[in-house]
Amino acid sequence: MMEYDAEPIRGLPGRLPPGETILWQGGPDWRLFARSAFHLPLIGTYFAALGAAGLLSGSTTGALLTFGAGAFCLALLAFLAWAIASSTVYTLTNRRIVLRYGIAFTKCVNLPLQLVGAADLRPHGSGRGDVVLRMTGSVPLSWLLLWPHVRPWRMKVPEPMLRALPDADAFSASLARAVSEHASVASPSVQSPPPAGSFAGGAVA
Numbered sequence: 001m002m003e004y005d006a007e008p009i010r011g012l013p014g015r016l017p018p019g020e021t022i023l024w025q026g027g028p029d030w031r032l033f034a035r036s037a038f039h040l041p042l043i044g045t046y047f048a049a050l051g052a053a054g055l056l057s058g059s060t061t062g063a064l065l066t067f068g069a070g071a072f073c074l075a076l077l078a079f080l081a082w083a084i085a086s087s088t089v090y091t092l093t094n095r096r097i098v099l100r101y102g103i104a105f106t107k108c109v110n111l112p113l114q115l116v117g118a119a120d121l122r123p124h125g126s127g128r129g130d131v132v133l134r135m136t137g138s139v140p141l142s143w144l145l146l147w148p149h150v151r152p153w154r155m156k157v158p159e160p161m162l163r164a165l166p167d168a169d170a171f172s173a174s175l176a177r178a179v180s181e182h183a184s185v186a187s188p189s190v191q192s193p194p195p196a197g198s199f200a201g202g203a204v205a
Contacts, residue, residue, distance in 0.1 A: 009022075010025070010089060011025060011089030011090070011091045011098060011100045012091060012098055012100070012108075013098075013100075013108045016093065019094075020093050020094060020095050020096075021093060021094050022091060022092070022093050023092045023093060023094060023174050023177075023178055024091070024092040024170070024171055024174040024175075025089065025090065025091045025092070026089075026090055026165060026166070026167060026171065027085060027086075027088045027089050027090055028084070028085040028088055028162075028163050028164035028165065029085065029128065029164050029165070029166045030078075030081045030082040030084075030085035030086070030164075031081075032124060032128055032164040032166070033081045033084065033085050033163055033164035034077060034078050034081035034082075036124060036130065036163070036164055037081065037148055037163055037164065038077045038080070038081055040074055040077055040078065040081075043070070043073060043074060043077070044070065044074055046070075047066060047067065047069065047070025047071075047073065047074075048067075048070065050066045050070075051063045051064075051066040051067045051070065054066055083103050084101070084103065084148065085164070087101060087102060087103050087106075088100065088101040088149070089101075090162050090165075090171075092171065092174055092175060092178060093178075094113075094178055094181065094182060095112065095113055095182065096110050096111055096112050096113055097110075097111040097113070097116070097133065097160075097162075097175075098110055098111070099111070099146075099149055099160065099162075101149055107145065109141070109145075109146065109160070111133060111135065111139070111160060113178060113179050113182040114182065114183075115135050115136055115139055116133055116134070116135065116136075116175075116179055117134045117135060117136035118133075118134040119131055119132065119133050119134070119172065119175055119176075120132045120134070121168060121169075121172050123168065124164075124168075127166070127167060127168060127169045127170070128164070128165060128166050128167075128168055129165060129168030129169070130161055130162065130163050130164065130165065130168065131161065131162040131165060131168055131171060131172060131175070132151045132159050132160075132161045133159060133160045133161070133162075134159055135159070135160070141158045141160065142158065143155040143158040146158055146160055146161075148163065149161055149162065149163060
């Protein structure tokens with residue numbers, strides 16, 4: 001029995017409090033995750049080039065070993081991508097974004113909407129993509145804790161990242177509406193994020 005098999009609501013650590021509703025829920029597509037997060041095409045090309053170089057130099061045994069090592073590496077990364085995607089649930093409510101993930105040890109990160117300053121979309125075509133969340137205020141987030149659901153190389157100020165979404169456009173639209181509606185009813189003492197237009201799919205490096 002996995003830890004999150006007993007979740008009262010899939011992807012959430014507990015039942016929703018009164019007034020909170022789920023607006024969207026999803027997770028990574030493992031094939032897209034393998035390509036975009038683990039760069040399988042690039043790694044496959046690398047091993048293929050090494051193997052071809054071995055054949056051209058007359059080292060058939062070395063080439064075969066290289067091709068075998070490459071196939072093993074690709075299979076391992078593909079399995080890891082599948083395991084990560086299968087154990088990950090992203091949830092958007094009218095109050096927060098919840099990231100539930102972890103293969104061996106389950107983690108659950110709550111990101112209040114009032115602390116989401118902007119969201120950038122990195123498209124992968126056909127409505128798919130990654131969505132990076134730029135947080136405002138003091139958010140105690142660790143890059144290692146969030147990995148792999150975090151923007152690469154931003155270790156000092158980690159930016160949570162919803163990876164390989166098959167419906168990234170739909171999520172971005174739902175997030176923009178949720179942040180706008182949340183800001184309109186928030187207390188004046190709470191820092192409000194920029195207008196919904198700030199969520200209109202900026203490019204991410």
